[in-house]
């Protein structure tokens with residue numbers, strides 16, 4: 001192993017990205033002995049690891065979603081704290097993606113690698129902002145790595161929802177949101193915009209909201225949608241998993257306005273497919289300008305691109321003189337876009 005040659009001490013094995021001198025995997029896609037987990041989305045946080053190191057928030061979310069975060073033991077590491085693991089030091093810094101999300105900063109023999117996990121740089125009232133860490137190797141996500149993806153201002157999208165509520169005061173606005181991250185961010189953005197009415201939740205969304213609240217994120221009055229009277233839901237905001245928008249679950253509402261809140265709503269065909277009458281472009285992932293800016297900001301001479309549109313970002317990085325390549329990791333079906 002040589003510190004200059006990252007491939008010799010950080011490599012992709014059968015379970016995913018592995019740090020040899022540290023003896024751990026980062027976001028492995030199958031069960032391993034030691035895992036460092038960037039955040040609790042299911043494409044990063046799998047069940048069945050023996051030992052898991054993550055932020056306290058991620059461990060709580062993993063426990064709620066998977067039953068337990070690890071079989072034998074968990075260790076919480078706060079943002080900014082440094083821990084010796086094997087021969088390397090590990091530090092977790094905010095990724096700005098969802099509650100508890102962290103970039104993993106690994107240092108070995110004077111070289112620093114940063115594994116971003118999923119990240120975004122736009123404002124999110126529910127978790128601390130992405131922290132820029134200059135490094136020698138940057139491993140970046142690429143979910144929205146095409147120039148067409150520019151998410152715009154989330155506040156403007158929330159204003160569209162509020163305008164529609166005014167325009168159609170008799171109709172429930174049923175908004176499809178991912179349960180971890182998008183749901184709580186949309187609620188917080190609505191509250192910031194002055195919306196003080198109770199917000200109704202599909203049962204699948206309640207547990208993550210409770211965890212956010214237990215970590216001090218204020219979401220205001222939330223009520224279960226199930227059991228609420230039709231009359232009560234007129235003109236209300238109802239949040240549900242995106243899959244519930246087009247299915248039987250939505251039929252309980254009289255003449256609802258179906259909406260979906262996702263970065264994919266930028267693509268017309270995807271918006272149509274989702275059944276959304278009101279597509280709202282809000283994403284918890286970096287858009288194309290943010291991805292490109294981040295490559296410049298971290299200043300890493302070497303970049304590995306994981307899950308998503310690898311080719312476009314690799315091409316972009318190379319045009320900046322960066323030694324970039326796609327890291328083909330299995331098992332990445334993006335969640336929480």
Ligand SMILES: [Zn+2]
Nearest residue numbers: 041118335336
């Ligand atoms: Zn994610």
Ligand SMILES: [Zn+2]
Nearest residue numbers: 043118334335
């Ligand atoms: Zn992901």
